[in-house]
């Protein structure tokens with residue numbers, strides 16, 4: 636069964652890749668991911684905050700050489716990140732030496748400023764591609780959606796000016812006009828989009844009266860939001876698409892490919908069940924396609940997107956009305 640896919644200009648034997656996560660900080664895990672059949676790996680992000688923090692420490696050290704130790708140990712955020720910027724580049728070089736599959740580095744931040752210089756350093760360190768993650772919670776009532784989108788598009792242009800690497804933008808679903816924004820990124824020379832960032836919502840710890848952050852892994856229910864937007868965007872934009880969020884089973888993979896994913900990133904499933912899931916899901920995908928009469932993955936690709944599905948209105952407002960009306964009328968047991 637031919638599972639070949641094209642993603643960000645690479646021809647991959649199949650679409651399953653290890654998404655951005657701390658797993659990639661462990662060289663042994665990256666090797667195992669390749670051995671067990673991952674088609675590519677995405678590195679943990681290098682965060683803008685890490686880079687600016689590192690620079691501030693450097694400046695403090697230069698200004699107060701005699702109190703070097705204090706400058707280092709009393710700067711906020713120390714120890715919050717696994718790898719500092721230099722270690723990140725070193726880890727990238729090590730991964731590139733260790734595996735043959737494409738290695739996609741990840742930059743994560745919100746401002747169009749000097750930290751994006753790391754795109755060049757990442758390119759020089761040997762990455763095959765770059766993910767630009769603009770994870771942001773828009774809290775400022777004085778900042779418009781247009782201004783936020785412009786900043787992300789400008790960040791992308793800055794990255795593209797610094798490197799020839801293919802760049803995918805990892806997006807949030809919470810934009811007022813996602814299709815328009817995606818087109819704006821296409822015009823700013825994005826090579827691909829990753830749909831979507833997962834937003835980790837804060838909770839309230841009632842015993843401690845604190846805001847609690849808990850990292851919940853995804854479930855297959857998370858793919859529904861992705862299916863809709865893959866279907867809408869893949870039909871209208873000339874970009875590579877990867878899905879991130881909620882892919883756990885063979886059926887999930889088939890659905891995201893049918894709506895438009897060229898690449899399928901897995902994190903929660905691998906954290907829960909281990910790297911051998913790459914091999915299982917790949918053979919499961921072959922089996923599913925064979926038993927449903929497909930000759931290749933390409934035949935299934937985008938077959939259910941906005942351009943190709945039998946009733947495109949299901950992705951739009953009509954589906955909302957139909958869904959509300961589909962709830963069964965109250966039966967005798969409902970009272």
Ligand SMILES: Cc1cc2nc3c(=O)[nH]c(=O)nc-3n(C[C@H](O)[C@H](O)[C@H](O)COP(=O)(O)O)c2cc1C
Nearest residue numbers: 654655656657679680768853879880881901902903
């Ligand atoms: C422990 C952990 C660390 C993560 N670190 C990053 C990161 O550094 N950069 C990033 O873009 N996404 C990061 N993610 C998000 C994942 O790449 C992915 O988008 C998300 O987990 C949804 O995919 P999943 O449903 O397969 O888990 C992380 C996720 C987890 C669970």
